Amino acid sequence: MTPTGPSMNVSTTGKRSVLISGASVSGPALAYWLHRSGCAVTVVEKAGALRDGGHPIDIRGTATEVVRRMGILPQLRDAHIDTRRCIFLDADGSEVASLTPRAVAGGAEGQDLEVRRGDLAAILHARVRDDVEFLFGDSIATLDPSGQGVDVTFRSGRRRTFDLVVGADGLHSHTRESLFGPEGQFHRYLGHCFALFTMPNTLGLSREVTVWNAPGKTAALYAVGDSGELHAFLNFHRPQPPVDALRDPDAQRDLVATAFAGAGWEVPRMVDAMRDADDLFFDTAGQIRMPRWSSGRVALVGDAAYAPSFLTGQGSSLALVGAYMLANALASHRDHTAAFAGYERGLREFVAVNQALVDNGAATLLPTTAGALEQRNTMLRDLGTMPSAPARPAHSALALPEFAPVP
Ligand SMILES: Cc1cc2nc3c(=O)[nH]c(=O)nc-3n(C[C@H](O)[C@H](O)[C@H](O)COP(=O)(O)OP(=O)(O)OC[C@H]3O[C@@H](n4cnc5c(N)ncnc54)[C@H](O)[C@@H]3O)c2cc1C
Numbered sequence: 001m002t003p004t005g006p007s008m009n010v011s012t013t014g015k016r017s018v019l020i021s022g023a024s025v026s027g028p029a030l031a032y033w034l035h036r037s038g039c040a041v042t043v044v045e046k047a048g049a050l051r052d053g054g055h056p057i058d059i060r061g062t063a064t065e066v067v068r069r070m071g072i073l074p075q076l077r078d079a080h081i082d083t084r085r086c087i088f089l090d091a092d093g094s095e096v097a098s099l100t101p102r103a104v105a106g107g108a109e110g111q112d113l114e115v116r117r118g119d120l121a122a123i124l125h126a127r128v129r130d131d132v133e134f135l136f137g138d139s140i141a142t143l144d145p146s147g148q149g150v151d152v153t154f155r156s157g158r159r160r161t162f163d164l165v166v167g168a169d170g171l172h173s174h175t176r177e178s179l180f181g182p183e184g185q186f187h188r189y190l191g192h193c194f195a196l197f198t199m200p201n202t203l204g205l206s207r208e209v210t211v212w213n214a215p216g217k218t219a220a221l222y223a224v225g226d227s228g229e230l231h232a233f234l235n236f237h238r239p240q241p242p243v244d245a246l247r248d249p250d251a252q253r254d255l256v257a258t259a260f261a262g263a264g265w266e267v268p269r270m271v272d273a274m275r276d277a278d279d280l281f282f283d284t285a286g287q288i289r290m291p292r293w294s295s296g297r298v299a300l301v302g303d304a305a306y307a308p309s310f311l312t313g314q315g316s317s318l319a320l321v322g323a324y325m326l327a328n329a330l331a332s333h334r335d336h337t338a339a340f341a342g343y344e345r346g347l348r349e350f351v352a353v354n355q356a357l358v359d360n361g362a363a364t365l366l367p368t369t370a371g372a373l374e375q376r377n378t379m380l381r382d383l384g385t386m387p388s389a390p391a392r393p394a395h396s397a398l399a400l401p402e403f404a405p406v407p
Pocket residue numbers: 021022023024025026027044045046047051055056057058059117138139140168169170171173174175196301302303304307308309310312313314315316317319
């Protein structure tokens with residue numbers, strides 16, 4: 001259908017209309033809670049369909065309560081991957097320690113969930129797809145928030161007006177860029193680059209992750225369940241981000257291959273597989289830190305606003321909790337300015353303590369010097385002798401308020 005003019009979604013019906021950009025974790029979660037509070041919700045996703053597969057992610061602490069309140073805990077328990085072992089190897093491939101994932105990352109026995117990102121996205125989507133409008137294969141081209149609502153032109157040519165727009169479009173959020181300016185102001189580079197791709201599971205690994213380290217280099221193979229595919233991860237330290245390579249897949253492959261030249265264990269085979277991979281994802285490790293998460297009628301949620309980086313293992317949990325807190329703030333205030341202020345007040349501290357987990361994650365996964373690696377190995381050996389690791393307080397640092405729409 002080729003639209004001919006703007007269609008009005010502003011609240012002529014009394015329903016607040018909200019456009020969400022991004023249908024991964026924070027987008028559909030926000031859509032669910034906004035629909036529950038009586039909003040008319042549209043989600044636009046630039047991919048042509050839900051993006052399946054993907055790396056395993058965790059749902060812990062306060063986020064577990066969010067998914068319980070959404071009624072999707074049983075499906076997520078069914079999708080739980082149940083990784084049994086994390087095996088750490090030295091540069092020559094010899095074993096340093098074999099630990100449970102809980103011993104490494106901290107967690108609550110029997111409560112934390114680890115699922116494929118694509119499974120989480122599919123479960124969230126299934127929960128809302130009958131109540132919410134999804135526009136796949138499209139995205140926001142321009143936003144004009146200067147009128148009574150936000151005038152949106154989509155890349156497809158559609159034009160519509162919404163009361164509010166929320167960017168749930170990830171670390172490299174286009175919504176953030178169009179409203180707040182270039183990403184560089186908010187992106188905190190953590191000194192590492194990584195490549196993710198899948199390769200055949202010729203090693204017969206099952207429900208385990210094997211992590212190889214040399215100073216400044218980490219290679220990991222993640223066997224999700226009994227899959228015939230491994231999720232491969234190659235990470236290397238680099239003081240400055242390789243800006244020129246970020247848009248050039250061939251340059252990325254060369255950078256990774258150069259960084260791992262001469263490495264032992266399975267690394268040469270991983271580098272070969274990376275060269276052939278058709279699903280290579282290359283990025284820098286980084287966090288998003290912003291002084292504000294909204295401007296006028298537009299707000300940000302999830303990675304777009306406060307990506308904590310994979311080193312915290314808390315990206316999906318922050319996305320789920322952030323979606324709940326934003327929807328709850330909007331449900332309890334008719335005035336969006338007051339709602340966005342309430343969202344920030346309620347969530348800032350939780351984001352800060354979870355983003356702070358990054359230093360611990362880097363020290364465990366990505367030691368950059370021989371001394372730091374030796375220290376890390378000692379810490380892992382000690383962990384192996386301890387009876388149990390406590391859950392990280394940061395995971396549950398927010399007591400979730402009741403969802404309270406104003407009548
Ligand atoms: C290597 C790696 C390992 C990770 N490990 C973990 C982990 O162990 N535990 C954990 O909790 N988290 C982990 N994460 C992080 C986790 O994946 C994210 O934090 C989480 O998915 C954030 O959800 P989100 O919905 O906010 O953003 P995203 O999942 O990034 O989703 C953004 C969505 O927006 C869409 N989009 C992008 N641009 C546009 C546009 N212009 N218009 C419309 N749609 C658009 C994208 O296609 C995507 O569907 C990891 C991430 C990586 C990269």
